[in-house]
Amino acid sequence: MTAVPFSQLVLVMVQLTLLAGVLMFFRPLLVGIARALVLVVRPRPTKDELAARRKLRAAKLATQPAPASNSAEARTLASRI
Numbered sequence: 001m002t003a004v005p006f007s008q009l010v011l012v013m014v015q016l017t018l019l020a021g022v023l024m025f026f027r028p029l030l031v032g033i034a035r036a037l038v039l040v041v042r043p044r045p046t047k048d049e050l051a052a053r054r055k056l057r058a059a060k061l062a063t064q065p066a067p068a069s070n071s072a073e074a075r076t077l078a079s080r081i
Helices: 006-025 027-041 047-063 070-080
Strands: none
Touching (some): 006 027
């Protein structure tokens, strides 16, 4: 097992503390940069695309049969007992 000098441990602890302080100070900037990079990779859909999705979803819901109500479901289950 190798021994690490105490002064080196103190130096590493000071460096980590300074790094954490700098990251906390520049956190809003770093978060903004990260969000910008995400938008570059996966841009937001336009208003027209969102409207088209909404219209398609509404059309799908209109063509699906209405689900049975809970009371009818409960009566069906009760009749089996």
